[in-house]
Each structure stands twice: as C-alpha cells, then as structure tokens.
Amino acid sequence: GMGGVGAPAALYLAAAGVGALRLIDHDEVGLSNLQRQIAFSEQDVGAPKVEAGAARLTALNAHVEVEAAGERLTAANAAWLLEGCDVVIDGTDDFETRFAVNAACVAAGIPLVSGALGRWSGQVGVFAARPCYRCLVPEIPPEAETCARVGVVGALAGVVGSMAALEAIKLITGAGEALTGRLLIYDGLAGTARTTRVAADPACPVCG
Numbered sequence: 001g002m003g004g005v006g007a008p009a010a011l012y013l014a015a016a017g018v019g020a021l022r023l024i025d026h027d028e029v030g031l032s033n034l035q036r037q038i039a040f041s042e043q044d045v046g047a048p049k050v051e052a053g054a055a056r057l058t059a060l061n062a063h064v065e066v067e068a069a070g071e072r073l074t075a076a077n078a079a080w081l082l083e084g085c086d087v088v089i090d091g092t093d094d095f096e097t098r099f100a101v102n103a104a105c106v107a108a109g110i111p112l113v114s115g116a117l118g119r120w121s122g123q124v125g126v127f128a129a130r131p132c133y134r135c136l137v138p139e140i141p142p143e144a145e146t147c148a149r150v151g152v153v154g155a156l157a158g159v160v161g162s163m164a165a166l167e168a169i170k171l172i173t174g175a176g177e178a179l180t181g182r183l184l185i186y187d188g189l190a191g192t193a194r195t196t197r198v199a200a201d202p203a204c205p206v207c208g
C-alpha cells in the first residue's frame with residue numbers, strides 16, 4: 001500500500017536498489033495525503049497512487065523494476081497479488097486488509113513486515129510463519145482508528161516507513177536480527193521505544 005508507511009518505505013527500497021517492487025493500492029492521491037505520503041507531489045493529486053508512485057520510484061532508480069497493481073487487496077485476491085514476492089510490507093490501516101495480507105503470507109511462507117501508525121506512536125513487527133499478525137490481533141478492534149480519521153504527524157509515518165524498509169533490507173540480506181516475532185513500539189511524543197515479544201496463539205485461526 002502506498003500510504004503513509006508504504007510510500008517512504010518504497011522510496012528507500014528503490015533507492016537501495018532492491019530488484020523489483022510491486023505496489024498494490026486501489027486509491028488515488030489526495031491533497032491531504034501529501035503531508036505524510038512524500039512519494040507524491042501536488043501535481044499527482046487525483047492520479048492512481050501506484051501510477052504516480054511507480055513514476056517517482058523509476059525516476060529515483062531506473063534499475064528497479066516497478067510493478068503497479070491498482071486494485072484493492074482482498075482475501076479473495078491476496079494470494080494472487082502477493083505471488084512471487086520474497087518479502088511483503090503491509091502499511092495499510094484497515095484490519096480486513098491486514099488479515100488478508102497476513103493469511104496469504106502465512107499460506108505462501110512469505111515473511112511479513114507490518115507497520116502501523118497511531119496519532120503519535122508507531123509500531124513495526126516482522127512475522128514469519130509463527131507467530132503471525134493474527135496472533136497479535138485476533139479480532140478487529142471495535143474502535144479501530146485510522147490515519148484519515150484521527151490524523152498523524154507526517155514525520156512519524158516516515159519513521160515507521162523507514163523502519164519497515166530497514167526490516168525488509170535485513171530480511172533480504174540476512175544482516176542483523178530482524179524483528180521476527182517481535183513488535184517495536186515507538187512513542188513519538190515521549191521519544192522512547194520498547195520492543196516486546198509476540199506470543200504464538202495456539203488458537204490462532206491462521207497459524208494455529
């Protein structure tokens with residue numbers, strides 16, 4: 001998804017020269033997106049995000065192969081849309097999409113980097129087989145907040161997007177220790193971060 005998390009992540013991955021990027025987003029660029037989705041410019045408003053994003057990423061690094069999939073990812077098409085990917089970054093902000101991405105990644109054995117934003121906080125985790133994202137979030141929270149509803153500071157989206165790109169680069173290269181089975185929670189207001197382990201849920205409907 002080419003949103004607040006996905007857009008900066010894609011910029012750094014393209015700049016790093018990852019071989020191929022597949023952008024999956026059904027949305028169009030809106031003026032209110034620009035404070036955090038810095039892959040886009042004012043002249044992109046109204047354009048499909050994957051088209052504007054692909055143009056921006058290709059301008060940044062012409063050696064990266066960019067695929068634009070301008071459709072909404074659902075449980076029905078997730079396996080097909082993610083087929084052939086070595087790593088998936090999920091920066092979407094609705095739980096139905098997150099669940100669909102997670103289930104497809106678990107089924108296909110693709111490591112998943114998950115990035116999420118709150119008002120002033122962000123979190124990044126990596127899920128590979130078990131525990132999966134659904135172990136962390138078993139059901140859709142009743143009062144789920146989205147960026148569009150509560151607002152988020154653009155720089156925080158950049159922090160989380162950059163951390164997601166970093167985790168993807170670690171998974172691709174094998175460098176360091178990825179946040180696999182862990183969740184890094186960054187409190188932007190306090191300027192503090194903590195990392196917790198995610199427990200595998202024996203009753204998880206996806207990986208249990």
Ligand SMILES: [Zn+2]
Binds near residue numbers: 201
């Ligand atoms: Zn699970």
